[in-house]
Amino acid sequence: MPVIIMLFLFTVAYLVQAIGLPQGDLKNIGPGFYPVLLSVLMLMALAYQFFKERKTPERPQATVNKFHLVLLALLSGLIMMLESLGYFASALVFLLTFSMLLGWQLVEYHKDEAGKKVMIGLPLVAALTITGLDYALFKLVFDFNLP
Amino acid sequence: MSFEYFKIFFESWLIVYLAMGYFIGFFFGAVPGLTATLAISLLLPLTFGMEVLAALVTCVGIFVGGIYGGGVTGILINIPGAPAAAITVLEGYQLTQQGKADRALSHSSFSSMIGGMIGALFTIFLIQYVSEFSLYFKTPDKFSLILMAIVVSMLINSKDMMKGIIATLLGLMLAAIGIDTFDAVPRMSFGIENIREGVQLLTIVVGTFAIAEIFNQLASIPLRAKDILEKFNANQNKFDFKPRREELKEIGFWSYVRSSVIGFLTGILPGAGAAMAALLAYAVSKGFSKRKNLFGKGSIEGIAAAETANNAMCPGAIIPMLTFGIPGDAVTALILGVFTLHGLVPGPMLMIEQADTVGPMLIAFLITPVLIVISLFLFGRYYIKIPLVNRQLLYPFIAFTAMIGLYAATFSLVQLVHAAIIGFVIFLLSARNYPTVPFLLGFILGPIFENSLRTSMALSGGDLTIFLRSPFSLGLLILTAIMIYFLGIRLPKMLQEQENESNN
Numbered sequence: 001m002p003v004i005i006m007l008f009l010f011t012v013a014y015l016v017q018a019i020g021l022p023q024g025d026l027k028n029i030g031p032g033f034y035p036v037l038l039s040v041l042m043l044m045a046l047a048y049q050f051f052k053e054r055k056t057p058e059r060p061q062a063t064v065n066k067f068h069l070v071l072l073a074l075l076s077g078l079i080m081m082l083e084s085l086g087y088f089a090s091a092l093v094f095l096l097t098f099s100m101l102l103g104w105q106l107v108e109y110h111k112d113e114a115g116k117k118v119m120i121g122l123p124l125v126a127a128l129t130i131t132g133l134d135y136a137l138f139k140l141v142f143d144f145n146l147p
Numbered sequence: 148m149s150f151e152y153f154k155i156f157f158e159s160w161l162i163v164y165l166a167m168g169y170f171i172g173f174f175f176g177a178v179p180g181l182t183a184t185l186a187i188s189l190l191l192p193l194t195f196g197m198e199v200l201a202a203l204v205t206c207v208g209i210f211v212g213g214i215y216g217g218g219v220t221g222i223l224i225n226i227p228g229a230p231a232a233a234i235t236v237l238e239g240y241q242l243t244q245q246g247k248a249d250r251a252l253s254h255s256s257f258s259s260m261i262g263g264m265i266g267a268l269f270t271i272f273l274i275q276y277v278s279e280f281s282l283y284f285k286t287p288d289k290f291s292l293i294l295m296a297i298v299v300s301m302l303i304n305s306k307d308m309m310k311g312i313i314a315t316l317l318g319l320m321l322a323a324i325g326i327d328t329f330d331a332v333p334r335m336s337f338g339i340e341n342i343r344e345g346v347q348l349l350t351i352v353v354g355t356f357a358i359a360e361i362f363n364q365l366a367s368i369p370l371r372a373k374d375i376l377e378k379f380n381a382n383q384n385k386f387d388f389k390p391r392r393e394e395l396k397e398i399g400f401w402s403y404v405r406s407s408v409i410g411f412l413t414g415i416l417p418g419a420g421a422a423m424a425a426l427l428a429y430a431v432s433k434g435f436s437k438r439k440n441l442f443g444k445g446s447i448e449g450i451a452a453a454e455t456a457n458n459a460m461c462p463g464a465i466i467p468m469l470t471f472g473i474p475g476d477a478v479t480a481l482i483l484g485v486f487t488l489h490g491l492v493p494g495p496m497l498m499i500e501q502a503d504t505v506g507p508m509l510i511a512f513l514i515t516p517v518l519i520v521i522s523l524f525l526f527g528r529y530y531i532k533i534p535l536v537n538r539q540l541l542y543p544f545i546a547f548t549a550m551i552g553l554y555a556a557t558f559s560l561v562q563l564v565h566a567a568i569i570g571f572v573i574f575l576l577s578a579r580n581y582p583t584v585p586f587l588l589g590f591i592l593g594p595i596f597e598n599s600l601r602t603s604m605a606l607s608g609g610d611l612t613i614f615l616r617s618p619f620s621l622g623l624l625i626l627t628a629i630m631i632y633f634l635g636i637r638l639p640k641m642l643q644e645q646e647n648e649s650n651n
Contacts, residue, residue: 002575003575003576003579003581006572006575007313007317011320013337014320014335017334017335017337018334018335021332021334022330022332025609026604026609026610026611027604027605027608027609028604028605028609029329029600029601029604029605030330031327031329031330031332031334032334034323034597034600034601035320035323035334035335038316038319038320038323039320041312041316042313042316042317042320045309045312045313045316046313048309049309049310049313052309058579060578060579061366061578061579061580062363062366062367062574062578063366063578064575065365065366067365067366068362068365068366068571068574071361071362071365072567072571075358075546075550075563075567076567078547078550078563079550079560079563079564079567082554082560082563083560087551091547091551094543094546094547095543095547098542098543098546098547099539099540099543101365102364102365102369102538102539102542102543103539105365105369106369106371106538106539109368109369110369110371113371118539122537122539122540123539125540126539126540126543126544127543129540130540130543130544130547130548133544134547134548134551137193137548138193138551138552138555141196142193142195142196142197143196144195144196144555144556145555145558146551146555147554
């Protein structure tokens with residue numbers, strides 16, 4: 001249901017903007033006609049899905065958990081750091097913390113996996129090797145400009 | 148097709164790009180959760196720094212390797228790497244449990260090679276004719292063809308048709324954001340300066356396939372190496388990958404040809420894809436088989452049919468993309484993206500103007516299947532190690548490479564923000580069974596869909612019957628209606644009946 005509401009809000013905002021554009025006629029279709037058509041079809045489909053799910057609620061295969069929220073924070077951190085700290089520092093921090101997050105997730109489900117290897121060893125290996133590998137790939141092989 | 152195109156592979160680095168692409172695709176296909184589509188989405192930003200031919204040949208390697216790799220993991224541990232491998236898994240894992248994993252791997256590889264090569268030969272032989280035929284296609288015909296591709300892809304990739312419709316519409320809506328090509332008016336930018344010119348393909352691809360998959364991994368219980376090895380329940384130390392004479396006789400020459408033709412034709416049909424090719428060939432092969440009782444219990448014939456067909460599909464799927472500019476599935480859509488990023492426009496003229504690019508690309512489809520068998524003999528006994536790759540190394544690599552690749556290609560942090568948001572939204576949608584392939588196809592086909600609609604209307608003076616007056620357009624619309632009936636109405640009913648019967 002939250003997904004339908006999210007899509008509904010997006011579609012309404014989309015429709016409002018589309019209605020403000022010239023519509024033209026069938027002979028000379030304006031820039032607003034096609035987006036209006038799409039948003040109306042979308043609203044109809046969403047309404048159908050909304051009533052269907054109200055009648056028989058569906059359980060999603062996966063729900064948002066704490067690991068997702070941490071990943072969102074890590075991605076935000078990477079985006080904020082990339083240009084100010086540069087490639088190496090931001091890569092090392094992101095890769096180390098993300099690998100730690102995966103280690104935390106593993107331990108959460110399999111308590112017997114807890115240990116330094118999962119929480120420190122592998123994250124360090126990930127941070128160092130991937131930083132080097134991607135630098136070699138993007139900078140040395142394909143000559144891209146990295147921050 | 149000139150012999151020169153063969154020589155290019157061995158006189159330059161192309162064969163290395165092809166082999167690299169094949170192994171990358173194979174790896175991504177074989178690791179559960181990863182796909183060839185994800186591999187190409189990581190590669191897409193890198194293609195800016197590559198020659199177009201090298202990029203395309205790498206994509207072909209990834210495409211073929213990904214389709215084959217999906218079956219390998221399925222055979223060994225009962226987890227299909229890709230939907231196209233569902234049939235191979237059904238039969239192959241039974242053989243693994245009987246201690247015959249090597250037989251299953253042997254026939255999946257040889258059949259893939261045969262299917263891939265026959266499909267490639269068909270493509271090389273026919274593409275010129277299809278290309279010439281496409282010249283007769285006028286704008287209304289193109290509109291109906293795109294409509295068919297969108298509808299078929301939606302029907303095949305959706306468990307719930309309404310969710311498929313919503314996903315497709317979302318793709319079409321995002322594609323309409325940006326400057327209107329007819330009137331040069333900015334549309335639906337929500338007041339955000341950075342999307343005034345539209346949402347970028349790279350951003351959509353990275354968000355949809357790389358970032359969303361990372362979120363997805365964090366939602367599932369992580370599989371450990373020992374959990375995976377427990378599924379590989381076959382104490383097999385000796386591997387004999389040579390196909391045996393009696394097995395080949397059991398499959399039969401015509402079965403290979405039949406499945407190749409089915410796979411190839413399914414590939415040409417925009418939107419159908421490898422899973423449908425495998426399913427159709429398997430069903431037909433079962434109908435013709437003298438050993439029907441073995442189907443579902445580890446049938447080598449079944450594996451051969453499915454793998455021959457899904458590999459023959461790959462070169463077939465490239466035909467509508469190259470000649471009409473209409474991709475049939477996610478991978479060909481991304482290959483179209485490589486063309487677009489390098490300023491090449493698929494269509495009838497491509498075969499004439501860019502023969503030196505298209506020719507070697509088609510030859511790549513002929514060479515890659517050979518790599519399948521070579522890699523089986525060289526590395527087949529180690530295939531079980533592929534899904535054991537450590538996820539604490541793998542997923543940080545995917546997430547970071549996707550983000551840094553996007554930055555390197557666009558120099559824009561805003562694109563990274565968009566990719567992260569799109570990735571999270573797509574994760575939410577796929578967790579609720581909204582399919583991603585129709586979303587991507589909607590996004591990629593959206594602009595030409597709208598253009599062909601508006602041009603057709605302008606040409607006809609607003610007369611909607613223009614779509615019924617052209618024989619090609621009418622034929623395609625009838626075919627679309629037939630597809631809706633069979634795939635959208637009949638097939639779900641049949642599957643429901645089968646499920647009810649098996650429950651009783």
